[in-house]
Amino acid sequence: MTQSPQTLCQALIDAAKRAGADAADAMAAEGRSLSIEVREGKLEHAERSEGTDLGLRVFIGQRQAQVSSSDSRPETLAAMAERAVAMAREAPEDPYTGLASADQLAQDWDLDALELCDPSDEPAPDALQRDALEAEAACQAIDGISQVQAAAAGYGHHAIYLATTNGFSGGYQRTGRSISCTGIAGTGAGMERDYDGDSRTFQADLRSPGDIGRIAGERAVARLDARRPQTGSYPVLFDERISSSLIGHLLAAANGAAIARGSSWLKDSLGQQILPEALSVIEDPHRPRISGSRPFDGEGLATRRRAIIQDGVLTGWTLDLASAKKLGLQSTGNAARGIGSVPSPSNWNIALTPGEQSRDDLISGMGTGLLVTSLIGSTINPNTGDYSRGASGYWIENGEIAYPVNECTIAGNLLDMLKGIIPANDARDYLSRVVPSLLVEGMTLAGS
Known part of the structure; x- marks a missing residue:
């Protein structure tokens, strides 16, 4: 993405005004995520996604319309605004719709105090795979486990921004790190499964993959018979x-x-x-x-x-x-x-x-x-x-x-x-x- 979420939101607001909207708000979400799944000691699935999603809501009097896109080109932003305004003009009136008044809007906030985003480096795919393999091995080591249905590790980083024509503009970033494992005990009609997992904002807070796999296995075995x-x-x-x-x-x-x-x-x-x-x-x-x-x-x-x-x-x-x-x-x-x-x-x-x-x-x-x-x-x-x-x-x-x-x-x-x-x-x-x-x-x- 060549433009920040803040810049894209403002561009959408400007396009909505030019298209004839009485008021508007815009959201932009930029994110990247990586997930790794293993099975029987080998990589089963790896997926990485990156993208930017845009949303625009416009108001014509007491009528509103919402449009979205994942294309941030200037001509697309203009088309989004024109389409949203045309839709709003045909929408039924809603006496309860509208933006907040200026005195209702958030003014100051302390993002550092919330600790929404882990400053440490994004984990490498190999590191996620090692976590998933460790969880799988710990689960499989439990006596009575016939197979490990799934062991996975993931990471995500997302940035959110919101802007409105009544003066609000703000955003934040959020990270997430996860490990999960599902074990199967028994065979045939007597099979039972159970799981364990953990998901945290900071990687350092995450429980160990071995602990997660072990508990998943113990839970599955306990359900037998x-x-x-x-x-x-x-x-x-x-x-x-x-x-x-x-x-x-x-x-x-x-x-x-x-x-x-x-x-x-x-x-x-x-x-x-x-x-x-x-x-x-x-x-x-x-x-x-x-x-x-x-x-x-x-x-x-x-x-x-x-x-x-x-x-x-x-x-x-x-x-x-x-x-x-x-x-x-x-x-x-x-x-x-x-x-x-x-x-x-x-x-x-x-x-x-x-x-x-x-x-x-x-x-x-x-x-x-x-x-x-x-x-x-x-x-x-x-x-x-x-x-x-x-x-x-x-x-x-x-x-x-x-x-x-x-x-x-x-x-x-x-x-x-x-x-x-x-x-x-x-x-x-x-x-x-x-x-x-x-x-x-x-x-x-x-x-x-």
Whole structure:
């Protein structure tokens, strides 16, 4: 690319004005990524990608249109602007669309404090391949592993820039480094698989590939000889690997777009008790080295720390400008967008108050129940909160893991489930969603 993302955004804004737009915003994303996969000790797949993507949104009165391209030639920018303006003139009016007012825009931010971009050199393909091979070898060394389905390592570097006709201009860079491994244990119809992986902003923070491969193998072997559990009502412990999905359902129901549509099981719950009194859900987009951190949102508004749930009580909705206008409220600075899409509300970094007990403590107190380590499929009624998902994991008897289970369904209602959750203290604080293992006292299990 011969022009910076900032220069391209300004060129798009200028082209939109010349084409007749009343207002506009532009995004540019420049990125490069490298991924390596190995199999049976040899390179299986290598992929490198580099590119620049451009997005332009224009406004004609209360009408808007969005276009995107990966071609940054000047004639393409002009054509994008002309096409977007022509589309906007034919679009229906939307009384809730528009840019932020000048006093809403982010003014100052400290990118250095967020540590979004690792300054160390990009890893060479050989280094990524060595990591993947080490993970594969560690997995294969576990007794009972029949094969390693996949072992991979990757790296990415991306630069994002946003500019608007109302005076906002800003951008940041982000890096990511990852290792993953999936092991298969057993043979034929008795095969089981499981995985482990790690993804970090800074390469130095990444867990060792040998540790990742070993854990993937141990998890796969532990699932051998799985049975279907008993049908009935039992306590269910959601393992930390998948427990954030429960909080994710809560966040989706508190999303301003769902509230504005009236399609949320939380729509009448503002100011009411949703979680136990000791628990809060805090959003903090300014945590250093975390993938969900960012200084401003997709509409140029400053991001900020806020309590979505405070002492168990739902305090507010997650809002972008459009959903806030529909509800007569102010944006919470949570607009997310892709290059080719208009903004919509989304959450950044989330943390649930941890408990005082370990996961083992919760298991020992369960008596008989289910430890869920994997969820399959999803049937969530957005209006009622009725919950039903396929699950697998481990059966608990007398407060101890008895045997692996699969092919079962767990069901309940999210309002009831969340009001009584008991958190463990095992959350990983380097994730974007910091949620520990969660115990739900009573759920319906459909098994054998």
